[in-house]
Structures are given as C-alpha cells and as structure tokens.
Amino acid sequence: MTDVRLREEICRFGRSLFERGLTPGSSGNISLRLDDGGWLVTPTNASLGFLDPARIARLDAQGKLVSGDAPTKEIPLHTALYETRAGARAIVHLHSTHAVAITMLPEIDPMAVLPPMTPYYLMRAGQTALVPYFRPGDPAVADAIKGLAGRYSSVLLANHGPVVAGVTLEAAVFATEELEETAKLYLLLRGLNPRYLSPEQVSDLVRVFGLTLPRHDEHGH
C-alpha cells in the first residue's frame, strides 16, 4: 500500500473508532510500520476522529521526525511492543471504557485478563496481559511491556487502556474491538456464573486455527 493510502487508512479507522465512542477526546493513537523501517504515527493532542492525513507524523527507522506534526507522547507504548513482537506492523492504543474498567477489578489474572468467552476474542486478540499502572509519560511502562517478551499481541495498561498489535492496521483495529466487546461481555455477566468456553473447546480452536495462546501451552491442555 502506498504512503498516501496508509495515511488515509489511519484516518478512516481513527474516525470510525472515535465515532463509535471507543476513545474520547484526544485520547488514543495509531502507528504503522513502513517497509523502509520507519513509522507513521498519529500526532500528539490529536483526536482520532479528526485526523488530517498530511499531518500524520512520519518517523525514520531511528524514530526521528521526518515530516508532519510531532508524534503522540505515548509512542513508547508502541515501540516497546514493536521491539518485542515480531511481525507487528500496526498498533492501536485506545482509552476504551470497558477494557479500562476490567483493569480495576480485583480478580483479574494479569497473564490472562479475560476468560475464553468467545472464539473471535481468542482468534483476533488472543489472550491479553495486564501491566500495572504507570503515570502518563513514565518510561517504565515500556519496560513493563518489554517484560512480556512479545508473547502477547494485546496488552492492557491498568487504569488506562489497551495497546494492541496486528499484522495489518485492520487486524489491530479488529483485535482491539474484540477486546473491548469481550470486556463488555465480562462486565455484563460478572457474578452470573456464566459458562465460558471449555478447555476442550479452546484446544479445538487452537488446533483448527493455529492459534498461539501464551497461557495455553503453559497449562498443557
């Protein structure tokens, strides 16, 4: 895809996410890795609903601004995941309500934030890790993401929001949406003793769709 098309795609998905209330105000940011090793990154203080393709930050392979507005200050979230997650070509970070809400619940397992509720959550988002709360701008959040060693394509920042990688921007957006909707389902069903997918049903999905779930192998089922 050409540079122009990629910029348009960032704006189109950004507007779609914003208009559906998935990230308010000027929160949230999107990045794309380019073939030359550089990046396109949404600008600082920009609403995802009103992006201008020409003002999207273009960074070189060293992360230096080549053109456009200054990139989001949350760029360490993106670079930490690109550095550790082989094959990540696009990253979406949102402040989406239900995903943020579940990070504050006491029972959350930081290595598998949500139970296996639907096949599409597992197929698109995989499992999700939770990293602790960090003050916005604290560089330690990047170390926490790197500490997951790229095993997760979707990470939740406590009291903040999801960071999700994909092999394309569309894949990263769809995975973020699955994470948000599954968090919503979890909250709807919390305390109602719901029936999640069984270990056998999860194993079947892993086998048929070739999924890599970090926790699945550890438990050996």
Ligand SMILES: [Zn+2]
């Ligand atoms: Zn944020």
